[in-house]
Amino acid sequence: MIIYLFLAADLPGAMKRIKTGMPHINKQIQIAVALVFTTSIALAQNIRNNPSSNHGNKFEQLGTLLPDANTYRTASGAPGHQYWQQRADYVIAAELDEKKLRLNGEEKITYYNNSPDVLTYLWLQLDENQHNPTNDANYFDGSQKHLPLTVGQLQGYDVKKNLEGYGVNIISVTDSSGKALPYTINLTMMRIDLPRALQPRQKFVFRIKWNYKLPERMKIGGRGGFERFDDNGQCVFTITQWYPRMCVYSDYQGWNHKQFTGRGEFALVFGNFEVSMKVPADHVVGATGVCTNLTEVLTAGQLDRWKRSLTSTTPVEIIDLDLAKEREQKPDSTHFKTWKFKAENVRDFAWGSSRKFVWDAMGVKIEGKQVMAMSFYPKESYGLYNKYSTKTVAHTLRVYSKHTIAYPYPTAISVEAANGMEYPMICFNYGRTDADGTYSSRTKYGMLTVIIHEVGHNFFPMIVNSDERQWSWMDEGLNTFVQFLTEQEFDNNYPSARGPAHKIVDYMRIPKSQLEPIMTNSENINNFGSNAYAKPATALNILRETIMGRELFDHAFKEYSRRWAFRHPSPADFFRTMEDASGVDLDWFWRGWFYDIEPVDISLDSAFVFTASSPEKVKVEYDTILAREPREAFKHISGIRNRQNGMHFLVDEDTLLRDFYYYYKPGRDTVADVVNRYENFSIPDQQEMKLYENLFYYELHFRNKGGLVMPIIIKWTFKDGSEEVEYINAYIWRKNENRVSKVFVKNKEVVAITLDPYKETADIDENNNTLSRLPEPSRFDLFKTKTMGRGQNNESNPMKKQLNEGKR
Numbered sequence: 001m002i003i004y005l006f007l008a009a010d011l012p013g014a015m016k017r018i019k020t021g022m023p024h025i026n027k028q029i030q031i032a033v034a035l036v037f038t039t040s041i042a043l044a045q046n047i048r049n050n051p052s053s054n055h056g057n058k059f060e061q062l063g064t065l066l067p068d069a070n071t072y073r074t075a076s077g078a079p080g081h082q083y084w085q086q087r088a089d090y091v092i093a094a095e096l097d098e099k100k101l102r103l104n105g106e107e108k109i110t111y112y113n114n115s116p117d118v119l120t121y122l123w124l125q126l127d128e129n130q131h132n133p134t135n136d137a138n139y140f141d142g143s144q145k146h147l148p149l150t151v152g153q154l155q156g157y158d159v160k161k162n163l164e165g166y167g168v169n170i171i172s173v174t175d176s177s178g179k180a181l182p183y184t185i186n187l188t189m190m191r192i193d194l195p196r197a198l199q200p201r202q203k204f205v206f207r208i209k210w211n212y213k214l215p216e217r218m219k220i221g222g223r224g225g226f227e228r229f230d231d232n233g234q235c236v237f238t239i240t241q242w243y244p245r246m247c248v249y250s251d252y253q254g255w256n257h258k259q260f261t262g263r264g265e266f267a268l269v270f271g272n273f274e275v276s277m278k279v280p281a282d283h284v285v286g287a288t289g290v291c292t293n294l295t296e297v298l299t300a301g302q303l304d305r306w307k308r309s310l311t312s313t314t315p316v317e318i319i320d321l322d323l324a325k326e327r328e329q330k331p332d333s334t335h336f337k338t339w340k341f342k343a344e345n346v347r348d349f350a351w352g353s354s355r356k357f358v359w360d361a362m363g364v365k366i367e368g369k370q371v372m373a374m375s376f377y378p379k380e381s382y383g384l385y386n387k388y389s390t391k392t393v394a395h396t397l398r399v400y401s402k403h404t405i406a407y408p409y410p411t412a413i414s415v416e417a418a419n420g421m422e423y424p425m426i427c428f429n430y431g432r433t434d435a436d437g438t439y440s441s442r443t444k445y446g447m448l449t450v451i452i453h454e455v456g457h458n459f460f461p462m463i464v465n466s467d468e469r470q471w472s473w474m475d476e477g478l479n480t481f482v483q484f485l486t487e488q489e490f491d492n493n494y495p496s497a498r499g500p501a502h503k504i505v506d507y508m509r510i511p512k513s514q515l516e517p518i519m520t521n522s523e524n525i526n527n528f529g530s531n532a533y534a535k536p537a538t539a540l541n542i543l544r545e546t547i548m549g550r551e552l553f554d555h556a557f558k559e560y561s562r563r564w565a566f567r568h569p570s571p572a573d574f575f576r577t578m579e580d581a582s583g584v585d586l587d588w589f590w591r592g593w594f595y596d597i598e599p600v601d602i603s604l605d606s607a608f609v610f611t612a613s614s615p616e617k618v619k620v621e622y623d624t625i626l627a628r629e630p631r632e633a634f635k636h637i638s639g640i641r642n643r644q645n646g647m648h649f650l651v652d653e654d655t656l657l658r659d660f661y662y663y664y665k666p667g668r669d670t671v672a673d674v675v676n677r678y679e680n681f682s683i684p685d686q687q688e689m690k691l692y693e694n695l696f697y698y699e700l701h702f703r704n705k706g707g708l709v710m711p712i713i714i715k716w717t718f719k720d721g722s723e724e725v726e727y728i729n730a731y732i733w734r735k736n737e738n739r740v741s742k743v744f745v746k747n748k749e750v751v752a753i754t755l756d757p758y759k760e761t762a763d764i765d766e767n768n769n770t771l772s773r774l775p776e777p778s779r780f781d782l783f784k785t786k787t788m789g790r791g792q793n794n795e796s797n798p799m800k801k802q803l804n805e806g807k808r
């Protein structure tokens with residue numbers, strides 16, 4: 001799923017001056033003396049854990065915070081030699097009743113007990129019971145009165161009435177011979193009691209018949225259901241979390257039957273699927289897996305175009321816009337067609353069906369293997385999806401395959417359905433043009449981002465099958481991180497909302513009482529987008545760019561993906577593998593970023609300079625050192641390195657992807673002047689000092705105000721205008737987590753010192769990072785939330801103006 005924060009805008013920064021500090025003589029230093037640039041900040045006490053000690057436990061190993069290793073999961077983070085997992089195969093026949101807006105289904109489940117345990121019952125998920133008026137998930141949530149009251153609000157309070165008729169009807173549960181099996185429904189979970197205990201290495205075959213009323217997603221919410229369009233009442237059906245599904249039974253938590261309330265997504269076991277869906281004859285179906293009867297459901301012309309698309313490197317429309325429009329206008333077909341699909345080794349199965357769908361496809365080579373990238377979309381999104389969707393699917397598969405494992409499935413589908421939700425090989429996204437065919441930058445990048453994100457979920461958690469209902473960060477955080485890499489490889493100027501460290505600063509700054517650790521259960525998170533998506537994604541980007549370096553990080557991240565592809569990893573397996581494969585001690589990092597809520601705020605409290613040269617007092621006035629020229633748009637470290645490394649960006653390789661927004665750059669504010677000064681004292685000394693007389697010694701004093709220990713990154717700006725950036729490992733804090741100092745030797749005079757110049761560490765207060773203050777780039781964008789899907793009319797759309805003026 002995606003929760004989306006978006007859009008950059010630069011605002012003028014506030015101009016700040018620093019005060020000149022008081023001279024300070026350090027008598028311990030024989031050679032000389034110094035003074036001082038100092039910030040005006042008082043050295044307030046900020047020792048959290050133990051005021052009498054400089055040690056907290058920030059560098060201690062995680063130890064008991066992690067579960068003990070065993071034969072199923074090793075201490076290195078890999079599956080152990082006795083690792084096991086369950087399997088479930090499904091044969092499902094479904095029928096979409098468009099007139100009654102119901103879904104009827106019948107399934108045969110073959111459940112394989114690969115565990116060493118004897119099972120006397122099985123647990124299944126009934127997610128559609130989220131909408132059952134007696135089991136309603138909304139009862140888990142508080143509510144309050146709104147004044148003034150509207151009819152809509154009054155209606156909204158009457159949840160039981162609104163949900164009348166919804167929820168799963170279980171018609172029968174039988175064994176393979178047709179004999180009824182006893183079952184018990186507990187809200188969104190169903191327990192089936194086995195006639196005989198299921199022994200290790202045995203399988204059990206049973207059948208379930210069920211049906212349910214399809215929810216109108218846009219009105220009552222939910223993962224699946226239908227959207228009805230205003231112009232002619234036609235619908236797009238998205239059939240998801242729709243059949244009784246086996247819960248995960250695992251070595252580390254037994255049955256996971258944590259109730260579904262709509263947020264914590266799901267965890268399921270791998271298996272093979274054969275699914276047939278009977279739908280109106282003028283519908284098109286897109287689904288997990290491969291369609292096995294295209295010759296029965298397509299015309300000869302459509303089948304020809306499908307065959308052409310297999311080797312085409314640009315999308316081919318198998319169902320084109322004219323046909324989709326024609327089907328909407330004609331009377332609905334009263335005949336039916338049955339589409340048949342097969343999918344192997346997947347954790348779930350989903351599908352979409354509509355007579356509104358355009359369908360395009362093209363082949364993409366992933367490490368020598370052919371994969372079909374495809375899109376299904378209504379006419380309302382044609383202007384965006386036809387140009388971008390399938391090519392973005394292909395791009396996503398290529399970049400994710402590079403960073404994880406080669407995409408193993410035969411298809412990957414993007415469906416435009418005014419939302420953002422993922423399933424194996426198929427996902428549902430948003431992005432519609434205005435009626436005149438134009439769109440805003442926000443809609444365009446929102447669409448690209450949601451497609452990359454949801455297609456990316458194929459890897460996390462559809463292949464690397466973590467438990468979403470327990471740990472949202474394990475799929476959303478890891479996925480949002482690789483999404484960022486994929487965006488940056490799309491276009492070096494891609495306005496990524498999540499990933500760069502400086503984008504998380506506003507969240508890290510909020511009061512501690514409102515913050516939760518990343519290691520918080522999915523259902524209990526308040527700031528879901530920031531906590532489960534942005535913060536873990538940022539942390540991983542910091543690991544890659546700042547702590548570990550790309551080479552060590554990429555190897556370890558790939559190793560985690562390889563070890564846990566088609567398996568069920570836990571948080572400890574991730575933490576351990578990243579260390580095990582890289583040789584970097586990261587316990588302090590997991591502790592600070594994943595188990596704690598402290599922010600980064602490293603303060604440069606004072607800087608002393610001393611020299612071995614003459615006592616002449618030098619006084620330098622400098623006022624425009626860092627403001628010599630208009631400041632360029634801020635560029636994050638990943639973007640800079642990608643460009644330096646000569647990365648090829650998709651928009652350069654495929655210039656068809658360039659549009660109005662590629663060329664359009666909003667105006668940037670320039671920086672006003674910055675005033676500062678420093679004084680340099682020095683005293684004469686012994687002869688041997690001559691050796692050092694042309695050198696400058698800078699003693700810098702740092703304070704950890706935020707609490708979260710991080711590397712110290714220093715940019716030195718020299719008098720001759722040149723610059724140097726130095727990285728000091730976070731270990732500098734290991735003996736004193738609150739204050740450290742360090743002397744640096746330079747052969748040139750320094751006129752300015754700036755901490756974290758590329759904003760890599762998510763430092764929440766930049767006012768104490770520098771001697772020359774620069775205005776901060778605006779973070780206006782961070783807390784603008786975007787409503788997904790429809791209704792983009794209220795945003796600025798300069799493309800429309802361009803269109804009206806007849807340009808481009």
Ligand SMILES: [Zn+2]
Nearest residue numbers: 001002453476
């Ligand atoms: Zn997601």
